[in-house]
Amino acid sequence: MKNIVSRFLFLMVLLISVFFSLTNKTIIFATTQSNGSTGNYSFVVTSDPQFPWTDKTDNGISESESEKKSRSLQLIRNQYNSINNYTNSTRNTRMTIINGDITAYGHSDEWTTMKQEMQRLNTRVTFGLGNHDIENNFGGTWMNQAWERSYKNMYDALGSVPNILGSHAWREDYFLTTKFAGSLSYSFRLGNFRVIQAQNYPTMNLHTSGLLKYSLTGGVNWIQNQLEQAHRNNEPVLLNVHKPDSWSNNTPGYFRQMMEKYYDNGTLKAVFVGHHHKNLGKHASTTNFGKVPIYFSGSASQQTYLINEVRNNALFIYSVQQNNWSNKKLVDIISIDKKSTPEYNGAVVTLQSIIDPAVVVDWSQDVNAPSAIITYRAKWVNNQRWIMEKVDNTQNTYIFKSVQNPLIRLAESTQTANSNALTEASTVTNTRSHWELILVDSHPNGLVVTLRNRLSQKFLDIPNAELTAGTRLITYRHKNVTNQKFILNIQ
Numbered sequence: 001m002k003n004i005v006s007r008f009l010f011l012m013v014l015l016i017s018v019f020f021s022l023t024n025k026t027i028i029f030a031t032t033q034s035n036g037s038t039g040n041y042s043f044v045v046t047s048d049p050q051f052p053w054t055d056k057t058d059n060g061i062s063e064s065e066s067e068k069k070s071r072s073l074q075l076i077r078n079q080y081n082s083i084n085n086y087t088n089s090t091r092n093t094r095m096t097i098i099n100g101d102i103t104a105y106g107h108s109d110e111w112t113t114m115k116q117e118m119q120r121l122n123t124r125v126t127f128g129l130g131n132h133d134i135e136n137n138f139g140g141t142w143m144n145q146a147w148e149r150s151y152k153n154m155y156d157a158l159g160s161v162p163n164i165l166g167s168h169a170w171r172e173d174y175f176l177t178t179k180f181a182g183s184l185s186y187s188f189r190l191g192n193f194r195v196i197q198a199q200n201y202p203t204m205n206l207h208t209s210g211l212l213k214y215s216l217t218g219g220v221n222w223i224q225n226q227l228e229q230a231h232r233n234n235e236p237v238l239l240n241v242h243k244p245d246s247w248s249n250n251t252p253g254y255f256r257q258m259m260e261k262y263y264d265n266g267t268l269k270a271v272f273v274g275h276h277h278k279n280l281g282k283h284a285s286t287t288n289f290g291k292v293p294i295y296f297s298g299s300a301s302q303q304t305y306l307i308n309e310v311r312n313n314a315l316f317i318y319s320v321q322q323n324n325w326s327n328k329k330l331v332d333i334i335s336i337d338k339k340s341t342p343e344y345n346g347a348v349v350t351l352q353s354i355i356d357p358a359v360v361v362d363w364s365q366d367v368n369a370p371s372a373i374i375t376y377r378a379k380w381v382n383n384q385r386w387i388m389e390k391v392d393n394t395q396n397t398y399i400f401k402s403v404q405n406p407l408i409r410l411a412e413s414t415q416t417a418n419s420n421a422l423t424e425a426s427t428v429t430n431t432r433s434h435w436e437l438i439l440v441d442s443h444p445n446g447l448v449v450t451l452r453n454r455l456s457q458k459f460l461d462i463p464n465a466e467l468t469a470g471t472r473l474i475t476y477r478h479k480n481v482t483n484q485k486f487i488l489n490i491q
Contacts, residue, residue, distance in 0.1 A: 041092045041191050042309040044083050047099040047242065047274025048299035049076045049117070050132055051110050055301045058277050073113070076300045080120050082323035086307060087123050095162070095190055096123045099274045099297055100130025100200060100242025106137045106146035111153055124162045126188065128197045129154050130242035130274060134216065135200055144208045151214045154184050154199070163189040168222040177211050183219025187226050190238070191310055192336050193269070194230045198223055198241045201288075203249045218249065224258055231267040236336050244273040244285040244294055256290040263292045269315065269334050270295055272306070280304045281319045281331045295331065306331070312447050313337060314439070333439040333447075344437070344488070345390035348403060349446075350378065352487040357445055359467045360384050361410070361460075361486070363402050363425040366470075373410060373423040375462055375471045385491060386410065396437045397454060409433040412453045412475050420463070420474040421456060431455040437488075446489045450478070459484045 052072035056063050063071070087093035098118070103110035118125050133150040140146065158167045169182035183204070187196045202219040223239075230237045247255075262268040271292055273285075277299035285294050295317055298304025307318040307328050313336050318328035337343065351361035353375065362376035363383040378384060382404035391397040400410040402425065411433035413424040426433065434454035441448035451460040458475035465483040478484070 039191075040309075040311045041094050042087075042090055042307060043094050043190060044086070044096045044123070044305060044307055045099060045240075045272045045295075045297045046079065046083070046096065046300070046305035047297045048101040048130065048277055048301070049079075049098065049114060050101040050104050050130075050299065050301070051076060051113050051117070053104050053299075053301055058299075058301050072301070073117070075303065076114075076117050077120065078323050079300045079303060079305060080117065082320070082325055083305070084120070084122050086325040093123050096121050096125050097195070097197075097240060097272070098125065098127040099197075099240045099272055100128045101132045101274060101299075102127055102129070103150070104132050105140070106133050106150040107141075108149065111149060126161055126195075126197065127154075127157070128240055128242055129184065129199045131200050133200070135204070135206075135243075138206055143210065144214075147206075148208055148212070148214050151180065151184070151216060155180055158184070158186055161186055161188050165189060165194060166226065168219050177213060179213040179215060181215040181217060183217050183222060185219040185222055192236055193238050194226065194235045195238045195240065196223060196226050198239060200242045201244075201247045202241065202255070203247050203251075205249050220255060220258070227258070227262045227267055231262065231265060235267070236269045237262070237267050238269060239271045241271060241273050243275040244271075244289070245287060247288060250288070255288055256286075259288070259292045260290040263290075266337070268292065269336070270317070270332075272297055274299070277302050280306075280321070281329075282317075293332070309442075310336070311442050314442070314447065316442055330441060333441075343390070344388045344398065344490075347388045348491040349386055349388060350380075350384055350489045350491065351386065351400075351451075352378070352445060352489050353462060353467060353483075354441075354443065354448055354485040354487055355462075355465055355482050356467055357443070357487055357489075361386075361473065363404065363408065363410075364470075369472075371413075371424045371426065373425060373473045374469070375467055375473070376469050391434050391454075394434065394436075394454070397434050398437055399433055400435065410435070412456055412458075417472065417474065420461075420476055421458065423460065423473045423475065435460070440485060443487045445487045447487070448485050449488050450484050451486065452478075460486070 052069040054071045102114045137146040155169055165187040167186035169184050172179040185198050187194055204216050206216045208214045271294045273294050274297055279296035280298040282293050297306045303323045305320050309316045315334040317331040319331050320328050353359040358378050359375050360378045362374050364372040364374045385403040386400040389399040402408040407427050408425045411426040411428050413422040415422045431454040435451040438450045453475050459478050461474050461476040462483040463474050
């Protein structure tokens, strides 16, 4: 009797398993969650902790395995402590993104260590895989355990991505076998942005066999769908790719054309990459990204990473060296709007000196110098206020018209002082009154700019940084000094 019952139960289990093997395909696509709020905030992008790996490894210098592990761990902790110090100082840092090469080879002890180390960060954390996690180790360990481990760790992590919008990963259950598939790409909301994590690179195509199968498929079409959704929703996009070059299965020009299309229409704002440990900041990689600039985030071994600050409707990207965030260097400023730089056509502004914002660019009302452009204490009067008018067909170029008399423009004069061209309040309509707006930084009062005259290519300058009332402004060659920097304070 027991044998009959056992056989009956076994038959039922077998039939149910066959039924589900034919019908059950579980697709894991995360649904949209609430958006992150906008406003002023920051986030950190780093890459290549690559435990265990050190600066000596970068330079081909040998060290014992124990020394390498110890030094690598200390380098990672030093970087994460630096990030924590930065986030503690700002208190508005929303996320740390680790853009690939979490481990050196995907071994179990490497992943265990890095999961512990990532928990040291006092922000939310998202990560992607790099070539050391999911490419170099393919076929390199027994039954591909290291490669599969990296795939499964990333797959499992998708369930805890904050503000996730979607993922390209799914599970298929069959009789006696289970298959995990997809590119593992995912997207999430970060303040204003839709962030797309494309893992090592989006044309990878690798597969394993066995009772547990793993299939890493290309994600280009999924990324294109994400970009198109963002375009329709007027959302700016940040793309994370670990390895910017040397892709396999890459249809020549296709991905590059897609990148340029969404960059040109104002959707794609920046691409963050890792892989090359000694690269940091803005670079070009024309093969896969064309005209789209890419931003390298350094590595733990080189004590480098990127800080990204959002304010005044712009993204400010800074590089950090020697883990010294307080000495961060401005790399680039990217408008969050569709335009390449913020649009100011019709804005009424004062031009405040970055040295002392209480000193502004003033159209002199002195009868003895009625056309002089001078420094003067801010009184918020119309001869200190300017209407910005965009010059057609010339990138980021404006005319500054006086609010007191819009026929009067800020212009470079034909007069000189000490061989330097003076500036004047003039009715000229040529390029002497055309100024290219170059964003250089941010201030609580507004964006910090330099103004380059379109005729002479020289910059508006307070000579010798002399802020005494009545100092006449000149144009001068670019020197990257504070007397050439002005706060664009919108009234």
